[in-house]
Amino acid sequence: MEKKRTEISTLGEFGLINRIAKDFVPLNTETKLGIGDDAAVIDNGGLQTVITSDMLLEGIHFDLAFMPLQHLGYKAVAVNISDLAAMNAIPKQITVNIGLSNRFSVEAIDEFYKGVKAACDNYKIDLIGGDTTSSASGFVISVTAIGVVSEDRVVKRSGAKVKDVICVTGDLGAAYIGLQVLEREKQVYLANPDMQPQLDKYDYIVQRQLKPEARTEMVYELAEMKVVPTSMIDISDGLASELLHLSSNSGVGMKIYEDKLPIDKQTYDTAFELHIDATTAALNGGEDYELLFTVSMDDMEKLKKHPDIHFIGYVQELSKGNIMVTKGENEVQITAQGWNHFARK
């Protein structure tokens, strides 16, 4: 019997998610928000419970040749906490499932959980469960993070309004350039195992790749400044991809300015050294785990003294599209490259 076979790569990750999501419309009244945002929202009375889950696979999401296990444990937690921050939620608990082949020892697991523990301590969260099992090949990690937020402070991807100001925290492109440096050093090492990696001058960008931080402190600070963003998302796939998510979820267009993009000097210098355009790294690099959000113009005043919040543009009518004004004052359309794990095969 001949069966139809469609390659997953023809759908892409988001196409696949949409294909799945259309069959799963939430029915329980407790489910306030289902598939399609940074996290789901549940109301069991009291505070809203926010839940997100991510899977990391060896050889796809991380390379143990340059990712120490302790950093991996930290990062696996941080990227989920970042999704909670994108909902304006305070993280409270995580569960961690791991699968390991017999290539890994008890000491290796200890290293991994040292990183998980460091993240728990830093973000003040509890590890409350998880599964440890054997794997036929490689290291498999799945983390679920649980947080809380009051009903009136939940921020989705869908609330951006025309004239809102587009804000981004920290700086962009560093994690991607850091990864390029690590990949280069790995090649040098593979060619000559006696060579020690020279990473000192790349310390910031390498750190951004190996030990990303979730912007949970921003959730507290926004509350202190009495600001509720109109929409928010964390930058895991790259600024361009995330801007397009806010655009499609909110039904508005985004206009940003190239000269407003926050790029660290080390990112910029190293991008130049590697013949990579720094703006492209900022737009499409991903893994920065900064927050991208929109606020009403009325809230701009409260935010403008914050050293880590940068205004990069404003929200416009959907018909005007998603545009970046370049340093040369040309208008270019924003297109997402993001990470398509399926297409990379």
Add this chain to the structure above:
Amino acid sequence: MEKKRTEISTLGEFGLINRIAKDFVPLNTETKLGIGDDAAVIDNGGLQTVITSDMLLEGIHFDLAFMPLQHLGYKAVAVNISDLAAMNAIPKQITVNIGLSNRFSVEAIDEFYKGVKAACDNYKIDLIGGDTTSSASGFVISVTAIGVVSEDRVVKRSGAKVKDVICVTGDLGAAYIGLQVLEREKQVYLANPDMQPQLDKYDYIVQRQLKPEARTEMVYELAEMKVVPTSMIDISDGLASELLHLSSNSGVGMKIYEDKLPIDKQTYDTAFELHIDATTAALNGGEDYELLFTVSMDDMEKLKKHPDIHFIGYVQELSKGNIMVTKGENEVQITAQGWNHFARK
């Protein structure tokens, strides 16, 4: 530099969990119960939120040679819902993370999610999120299930008291004997691919292996009968292993009677045919996903007319140990074989 290397198999799965758990003592007041039970319990105001998470890996937990993808999707959900039932919780939501190699097509994913959807419909739960990613090898599944229970109805592993009655739902050993039949048919098929599997006379036990059900209806029925078990666990690793968990968590001994173990006739007959002792299958087979619980003697009267609840023994002092009285009236010690995925490598 010589580093110490300890094989994971020397600890076993529970040893590994204990090693991890000791470093992670919950600190948030919202965390009512952390690692070490069937699920964790969170209090964000209102009903208690119950959370559990499990990972299933191809080649370790399932064999796609005889496990249809639709059944796999159903089972991946059901086994987590079973953990919620073991806390006396009503399931409400799940997240599903999957990793797939390019061996799998879009149609294969559709089949898998058809099973997930069937489970969602059956248990009345919402799929609220998840991650789909590419995998370097094989099918990887991680499911997190979320449920609710009022504070006064949460049932842990730790509340069994001396003189309580030990109860088990449904029947035991069928899933294990079903797996043996499937393994035998696979060998026949591998030897001669033109042979069609003859499974008709094994329909019940094969179904128990391929499409297990969580005993969620028991949660509702216990509430109707106004019974709160003193301790409860679901039977995933085998009755013996679960009895020992209740024993160690509650600080009591367990005494069960071999002639009281509920074993279906098909399980019994097929075990005989395969030269497997049916009692051993019931004690150590696992994957039945029935509920094992203890109730106060005062509640026995309310339960005794329920066709799916069987009294198999009673709770005794810890000093008397964990004992099975055989059909020949000998007393044998209960030891756990369970599933040690690490030792099976």
